[in-house]
Amino acid sequence: MERKSADRNARRKPSGAAVIRPELTTALFRALFEEWAESGYAALSLERVAARAGAGKAAIYRRWPSKLEFVCQAIQGVGITLSDFSDHGSLGADISAYLRTTRVAFRHPLIRKIIPDVVAERIRTPEVAEMLDSLTAARRQLGKRMLERAIGRNELQPALDKELALDLLISALYIRMIVHSKNTTMAEIHRLAIAIEAAIKAC
Incomplete structure (x- = not known):
């Protein structure tokens, strides 16, 4: 028993x-x-x-104890993976890979609708702003590692303005695809990568 x-x-x-x-x-x-x-x-x-x-x-x-915590974890879970910061052997190749992966993310219908709302909510809600600042800092740190690899390969000057370079990396594609809701072809991505590389080298 x-x-x-x-x-x-x-x-x-x-x-x-x-x-x-x-x-x-x-x-x-x-x-x-x-x-x-x-x-x-x-x-x-x-x-x-x-x-x-x-x-x-x-x-x-x-x-999650609140809607904010739920939203924060959801965004943090996908935010880092939206772009490719890995080593592809050269600055030009790294920039091209970054743009291609970001293009895929920006083409997703949910992301195209959510990102503008996230930006607006950042202004209205301090807690959302704090969460986005943390996520942005993590992403930019990955971007800085990409730039540091290029410095190590003597493709960029050690005195590079990294903050400006990171702004240049994303701004054109963001404006085209999110602000203006335009699709971007792979040929355009190629031309954009060349232009961004030249701009970053001038920083």
Whole structure:
């Protein structure tokens, strides 16, 4: 009897806090971005987000204590991966890879709708601004490593203005694709990479 009882206890599911399922977390992030693209941050409804993900609102609050924390983790989870900062052997190749990957991200219909709203919310909400500043700092640090590799290859001068160079790296593509909602061909990406490389070398 004691052995059977022990076996039943071993098979019994643990009670208490619900298990956090990674697949539901992923579904909640996806639903968040879909809802955000439709409604904007200010009108973002966690009830509708949960419903899109096939869950209850409690599933969100088991993971994040507030809408802001939910949004921050979602943005931080994708923000670094939107661009390629890896080593491709030369400054020109690094810039081209960065632009190609960023182009793919900017072409995504959800991202094209969400980014302008994120920028606007940054002005309205200090907590969002703080989160975006942290994410931007992390991305720019990766960009600086790319520039430092080019300095190490003697492609750029050690006195390079890295902050200006990083602004040049993203600004033209952002204005074209996000501000003006224009598509960019791979031929245009190639020409843009050449122009940006020349501009950075002049910094």
